Amino acid sequence: xxxxxxxxxxxxxxxxxxxxxxxxxxxxxxxxxxxxxxxxxxxxxxxxxxxxxxxxxxxxxxxxxxxxxxxxxxxxxxxxxxxxxxxxxxxxxxxxxxxxxxxxxxxxxxxxxxxxxxxxxxxxxxxxxxxxxxxxxxxxxxxxxxxxxxxxxxxxxxxxxxxxxxxxxxxxxxxxxxxxxxxxxxxxxxxxxxxxxxxxxxxxxxxxxxxxxxxxxxxxxxxxxxxxxxxxxxxxxxxxxxxxxxxxxxxxxxxxxxxxxx
Amino acid sequence: xxxxxxxxxxxxxxxxxxxxxxxxxxxxxxxxxxxxxxxxxxxxxxxxxxxxxxxxxxxxxxxxxxxxxxxxxxxxxxxxxxxxxxxxxxxxxxxxxxxxxxxxxxxxxxxxxxxxxxxxxxxxxxxxxxxxxxxxxxxxxxxxxxxxxxxxxxxxxxxxxxxxxxxxxxxxxxxxxxxxxxxxxxxxxxxxxxxxxxxxxxxxxxxxxxxxxxxxxxxxxxxxxxxxxxxxxxxxxxxxxxxxxxxxxxxxxxxxxxxxxxxxxxxxxxxxxxxxxxxxxxxxxxxxxxxxxxxxxxxxxxxxxxxxxxxxxxxxxxxxxxxxxxxxxxxxxxxxxxxxxxxx
Numbered sequence: 001x002x003x004x005x006x007x008x009x010x011x012x013x014x015x016x017x018x019x020x021x022x023x024x025x026x027x028x029x030x031x032x033x034x035x036x037x038x039x040x041x042x043x044x045x046x047x048x049x050x051x052x053x054x055x056x057x058x059x060x061x062x063x064x065x066x067x068x069x070x071x072x073x074x075x076x077x078x079x080x081x082x083x084x085x086x087x088x089x090x091x092x093x094x095x096x097x098x099x100x101x102x103x104x105x106x107x108x109x110x111x112x113x114x115x116x117x118x119x120x121x122x123x124x125x126x127x128x129x130x131x132x133x134x135x136x137x138x139x140x141x142x143x144x145x146x147x148x149x150x151x152x153x154x155x156x157x158x159x160x161x162x163x164x165x166x167x168x169x170x171x172x173x174x175x176x177x178x179x180x181x182x183x184x185x186x187x188x189x190x191x192x193x194x195x196x197x198x199x200x201x202x203x204x205x206x207x208x209x210x211x212x213x214x215x216x217x218x219x220x221x222x223x224x225x226x227x228x229x230x231x232x233x234x235x236x237x238x239x240x241x242x243x244x245x246x247x248x249x250x251x252x253x254x255x256x257x258x259x260x261x262x
Numbered sequence: 263x264x265x266x267x268x269x270x271x272x273x274x275x276x277x278x279x280x281x282x283x284x285x286x287x288x289x290x291x292x293x294x295x296x297x298x299x300x301x302x303x304x305x306x307x308x309x310x311x312x313x314x315x316x317x318x319x320x321x322x323x324x325x326x327x328x329x330x331x332x333x334x335x336x337x338x339x340x341x342x343x344x345x346x347x348x349x350x351x352x353x354x355x356x357x358x359x360x361x362x363x364x365x366x367x368x369x370x371x372x373x374x375x376x377x378x379x380x381x382x383x384x385x386x387x388x389x390x391x392x393x394x395x396x397x398x399x400x401x402x403x404x405x406x407x408x409x410x411x412x413x414x415x416x417x418x419x420x421x422x423x424x425x426x427x428x429x430x431x432x433x434x435x436x437x438x439x440x441x442x443x444x445x446x447x448x449x450x451x452x453x454x455x456x457x458x459x460x461x462x463x464x465x466x467x468x469x470x471x472x473x474x475x476x477x478x479x480x481x482x483x484x485x486x487x488x489x490x491x492x493x494x495x496x497x498x499x500x501x502x503x504x505x506x507x508x509x510x511x512x513x514x515x516x517x518x519x520x521x522x523x524x525x526x527x528x529x530x531x532x533x534x535x536x537x538x539x540x541x542x543x544x545x546x547x548x549x550x551x552x553x554x555x556x557x558x559x560x561x562x563x564x565x566x567x568x569x570x571x572x573x574x575x576x577x578x579x580x581x582x583x584x585x586x587x588x589x590x591x592x593x594x595x596x597x598x599x600x601x602x603x604x605x606x
Binding site for chain 1: 330334422425462463464469476478586591592600601604605
């Protein structure tokens, strides 16, 4: 039986080795114009603490938080209908609409948003393409299907008897939702929120294409440093910093929301 | 017993990606960018090479840095025999000992190439192009004739340029202020003035072309080859021969990988690629400038940006940056450019 753990251990070992290599790279001196590296140094970590890089970290955290909240707000009503509709047809139609984006891929979806946000289909009162607003729209759209499915699964586990009981005792619909449905669906909100927050922290194609080079998130900066500046030690240092920040944020958010979920 | 078989199957599956792809025996493996670049190298050089020597050619395609990273990992026992890359990135290969010194005795056609195409003892140019100003006259009503027009207030919010390599605009700004790529800081103040004029920064050729097609970036610092490609697709773009400073020349190069067992075949491939006949075909296929001064250039391309047909044109119609300065300065340039021009 223990042998069945072998694949998991192998995968973990590979990931651990990759992380160790990344850490080692982050401590090597970068020599511009060369692939050779110098001796051990902490200069890469000092370098990535420059305001422009910290700005990208701040933008990433803010965009991830906003994406999580907006996705939750937009996804909840759809998930509610999906979980509670008695009509099979409505449920099937909703499922098809929700799952359709999964079959198009991130790049195709993002290119479609470039057309929509770029005043070629719709004329926007404020600039959307190549701004944080546009990136936020793309990130929310990208996250919606997953959030809907997680929330719908959580809502389907909420027994409607509780809601009917609250209503029979005189609670108005909003009060029923606020005091009964919402608290009982909290495990789904927490799981969905954590997943959306975590993957938005590592978003790459959406800010790369919809940000037009002006909106940089953590993954875009790592790519810029590693692939465009050939600064692999700098990219490794920034990736380590981002990894530490991500783990800290997820731990904090997880603890905070675990309290709420119980 | 059953679990042992399961483990063996899993280990075998995990190991599958480590098995290198099967190659035809004695095939010459060429590393090149994907898409149109690979197609052109294959159809124009590769097929002629196989017809002449009987040696099959296989291709390893990927981005500039993906291929560099792979080459570094396989140092001493290269996965490919011959590499195509830009001239300044080739400096990184050379600095890491990834290229073999070329045996010029095996490259008689190299005697016919422009001296600017001799990039080092390790790599030779195969075609040239320029980064210049390109715009859509249907969307930008005023005529653009020089680099300094990019600073006109009327073009505010219409310009797109590369952020993966801002060396072209940095060098142009420096040249306008009496500096060059080494004394680039002379152009700092001028570059900062561009901040509000840029609608978007692009990081790939595809993004650049999309910005031009959709009109999101109707004025660009753009690769001439991409602009010609758009013209072929019917997009009304105009390439500018800037009156104040020439376009910044880019040269793509070929080199033999250090440690390859097919160095002779790789030299034959390079020699063939530099021949008049192949260079003539490359101009037609890519709309890039030939490095062989004896190549025939179609009349409609003569005198166009990035197409140089004589030693004098190489000198006068393009600005060639110092490869070494470019490779060493690029990380610092990017950092400065991001902080002072890209950042909101």
